[in-house]
Amino acid sequence: MQTDFIVSREDWSLHRKGYLDQQRHQEKVEEAIRKNLPHIITEENIILAGGSKIVKVPIRSLEEYRFRFNLNQGRHVGQGSGHTGKGTVIAREGDHRGGRGTGAGDQPGMDYYEAEVTLEEIEELLFRDLELPNWQEKKKPRQAAPAYEFRDVRRSGIMGNLDKKRTLLENLKRNARLGHPRIGGFKPEDLRFKTWEERIRQESSAVILAMMDTSGSMGTYEKYIARTFFFWMVRFLRTKYEQVEIVFIAHHTQAREVTEEEFFSKGESGGTRCSSAYRLALELIEQRYPPQDYNIYPFHFSDGDNLPSDNEACLELLQKMLPLVNQFGYGEIVNPYYRTSTLMNVFKKIQDPRLVTISIKEKSDVYYALKQFFSHRERKRAL
Structure with missing residues (x-):
């Protein structure tokens, strides 16, 4: 009897391409925000609207890296003709077509689009390294809002505070002591509850x-x-x-x-x-x-x-x-x-x-x- 085998040669890295493109896009957006931050934060649509507007930031279009040759230069090699010497002028500003000094350019520009960013994204980059300088601990600290921390485990409590992990362990240990190491047949003595304490922060x-x-x-x-x-x-x-x-x-x-x-x-x-x-x-x-x-x-x-x-x-x-x-x-x-x-x-x-x-x-x-x-x-x- 003949058996057929199917060998898959699919490149699984392609499945991550969408994620990688999305990650590169987010990096581009963050880079554009960072570069334009001094101008973005003075936008009137943010200040006059009380910070409720979404800001549009210009982002250069995303392209895969590739070599691009200028066909007008003839041979595409990385070496000179061999007849240059010390002090030889290789090129002058404005020699290239479409550059400064040549009037209206005839070369295509770089595509870009506007990405919408929220005020929270701007604040995250702007406030990242800011803090009040020369901060000191004072004699009379103020009481801040209380913080609640889970610090103990008890046998009774409300079901909303049930510690599932410890409950499973207690059930497993009880069954093991009876000669049946398994999880199941829960009883009230297996239950464990987390308890919280109020901590006052100064x-x-x-x-x-x-x-x-x-x-x-x-x-x-x-x-x-x-x-x-x-x-x-x-x-x-x-x-x-x-x-x-x-x-x-x-x-x-x-x-x-x-x-x-x-x-x-x-x-x-x-x-x-x-x-x-x-x-x-x-x-x-x-x-x-x-x-x-x-x-x-x-x-x-x-x-x-x-x-x-x-x-x-x-x-x-x-x-x-x-x-x-x-x-x-x-x-x-x-x-x-x-x-x-x-x-x-x-x-x-x-x-x-x-x-x-x-x-x-x-x-x-x-x-x-x-x-x-x-x-x-x-x-x-x-x-």
């Missing part, structure tokens, strides 16, 4: 004093930059920290504590006295947030166009505040002429590692401001 507290200049010199662009920074700062703090309070302070010639909604939506006008915000911040520290109980982080954003006679008052108040805080961050939104303001000149006089300053000249600088202010790495002041 965490150090922190307060963020968010100060924003809302004077007449802060135009639409300047206010948008400041609100963009504080928008991402608030989301970062509420994502990574439980025991962090945020106090919103708006100021022109006078400073006042406002609600979060007013801080991000209400516009004002008038002159500028930055010292009013610093004076109010000091009062809040003295009355509500003592340094022995709180990690304190004031952040101030302004265009730097402060009343000249007020600069010395700012310097004096800031010098009083620095010993009380973990870090003071000052972000200055530079005007179109990129001149250095009088307020930034005043801050240059202070040599204290707790003072961190940064100048913002374009929207993408908001990303670097977040990295500068919330970096755990040792940094230098960026003036």
Whole structure:
């Protein structure tokens, strides 16, 4: 009798191709987000919509790696003609067709499409390396939400806490003692239940004093930059920290504590006295947030166009505040002429590692401001 054998020569690696392509696609998306992050986080459809929009990111089309030869070059070998010497010009910029310096190009471009990404994906990449710097354990930690842990096993309890693994082991051991090592014939004495304990966690507290200049010199662009920074700062703090309070302070010639909604939506006008915000911040520290109980982080954003006679008052108040805080961050939104303001000149006089300053000249600088202010790495002041 003849027996037929069928030998399968199917390449099983092809079954993983769909998964591999999906993985490569996800890597491409993440790479595109990472490269475009400084521009993505300043998108108006995110900031003005309260973070509820899905963002579209351009992604280059995925292609398999392959060699591509230029047929106009004749022979396709990796060597020269042998008549070159030292100093011989091989090519000049713009010699290739479609390159810069040749006018309108005649070569096809690179295909790309827009991938939709959620705000959570952006936050995961943006907040990955951020943390509050110079964090300290305080004398009076606050009680955080209780945590529940399963730490014991008992013979009685509710069926929702039944420990199936230990119940099976007890049943097996009981049957083995009777000479029938098997699983089955369960009895009440076989049941084991997990029991949980409430554990109270103590965490150090922190307060963020968010100060924003809302004077007449802060135009639409300047206010948008400041609100963009504080928008991402608030989301970062509420994502990574439980025991962090945020106090919103708006100021022109006078400073006042406002609600979060007013801080991000209400516009004002008038002159500028930055010292009013610093004076109010000091009062809040003295009355509500003592340094022995709180990690304190004031952040101030302004265009730097402060009343000249007020600069010395700012310097004096800031010098009083620095010993009380973990870090003071000052972000200055530079005007179109990129001149250095009088307020930034005043801050240059202070040599204290707790003072961190940064100048913002374009929207993408908001990303670097977040990295500068919330970096755990040792940094230098960026003036």
